[in-house]
Amino acid sequence: MAHQSMDILSKVLEQTAKVVEEKLDAQMSKLNEIDEDDLERLKERRLEALKKAQKQKQEWLNKGHGEYREISSEKDFFGEVKDSKNVVCHFYKGSTFRCKILDKHLTILAKKHVETKFITLNVDKAPFLTDRLRIKVIPTMCLLIDGKTKDYVVGFTDLGNTDEFSTEMLEWRLGCADVINYSGNLMEPPTGPVRSGTKFTKVEKKTIRGRTYDSDSDSD
Known part of the structure; x- marks a missing residue:
């Protein structure tokens, strides 16, 4: 019975490890799919957000903040x-x-x-x-x-x-x-x-x- 329990536990651990590995593979694959154009678009959005924040700050300063x-x-x-x-x-x-x-x-x-x-x-x-x-x-x-x-x-x-x-x-x-x-x-x-x-x-x-x-x- 003890040997059987160990076999079941081993299979569960093996399946769990497989699921985790598949998730990691999927995440790595998604990262690999990001090309230079995607990175450029991310930079543009970040730059736009910074410009918007700076504009808002300047508006506040103009109002006496x-x-x-x-x-x-x-x-x-x-x-x-x-x-x-x-x-x-x-x-x-x-x-x-x-x-x-x-x-x-x-x-x-x-x-x-x-x-x-x-x-x-x-x-x-x-x-x-x-x-x-x-x-x-x-x-x-x-x-x-x-x-x-x-x-x-x-x-x-x-x-x-x-x-x-x-x-x-x-x-x-x-x-x-x-x-x-x-x-x-x-x-x-x-x-x-x-x-x-x-x-x-x-x-x-x-x-x-x-x-x-x-x-x-x-x-x-």
Whole structure:
């Protein structure tokens, strides 16, 4: 019986090896069939994709992406938001130390994520806008997609509730709102796994000058 079992096992292994060999032969045959014309077409498609990506990047740069900029009024805010798909706007006060901390991180991220526009606005110059968006805590970041507020980052609560949060932590938080192209794992922030019960700022719809925005419904 033992000899019979060994014969059966040997045949199974032999058949398995044969199937694997046939698959490898098929793959090698397919590779051999790629001629110079096929390779040239692959190069052309790759070059076209690179040109398209470069054109898109230049369009973003022309719209003010790639750098962290201060805008002078709430009127400018509407124009900036209308002009770009993804926008991060930091509402600040000059006397608030934590705003300066945020400025440092946003300057870095603006250069890294050119797909998103990063701007900042002094709340003293935008009383109507800050009232309509119910911005009560400084700093507050308004995260907008297609002209509508997708999310808010109020203070540093979502960033570990510390002034010492990393740029990577802020990058992760913006990635959670899909306002930047985040390449990491959204289920695990840089400082460790997401804690059970973690909540981000809730939003509710508000209309500003005939356009729909979402507004913060919570305050600290």
